[in-house]
Structures are given as structure tokens and as C-alpha cells.
Amino acid sequence: MNIFGYITIGSMILVTILILLQTRGAGLGAGLGGGGEVNTVRRGSDRTIHYITILLVVVFALSLIMGILV
Numbered sequence: 001m002n003i004f005g006y007i008t009i010g011s012m013i014l015v016t017i018l019i020l021l022q023t024r025g026a027g028l029g030a031g032l033g034g035g036g037e038v039n040t041v042r043r044g045s046d047r048t049i050h051y052i053t054i055l056l057v058v059v060f061a062l063s064l065i066m067g068i069l070v
């Protein structure tokens with residue numbers, strides 16, 4: 001396995017964790033889309049986690065493509 005494989009696996013795990021941290025509301029129903037609330041403004045740590053998630057998804061996609069090409 002080359003370096004891109006390790007980067008892909010690491011970014012995949014981190015993206016999964018960060019997506020799970022972004023669940024809004026409390027309880028299992030809210031986590032599965034039954035929360036009923038709509039928050040449109042991200043503030044503080046929510047905003048930071050959102051931007052880090054986007055960055056890690058880009059890293060994941062690029063490492064996946066580079067792993068295929070190399």
C-alpha cells in the first residue's frame with residue numbers, strides 16, 4: 001500500500017467522525033432526520049468543524065484519485 005492509501009483511510013475515518021459530530025438536536029430521531037428544526041447559521045465550533053470536514057473530503061477525494069493514477 002502506498003502513501004495515498006494511508007491518507008485515504010485516515011481521511012475517511014476523520015470525515016466519518018466529523019460528520020457524526022455535526023448531528024443537530026438531541027436523540028436518535030434527530031440524528032436520522034426527524035429533528036424538525038432548521039438551523040441555517042453555523043457559529044463557533046460548528047463552523048470550524050464544518051470547514052474542516054469540507055477540507056478533509058477534498059483531501060479524501062484527491063488521495064483516492066492519486067492512488068488510482070499512481
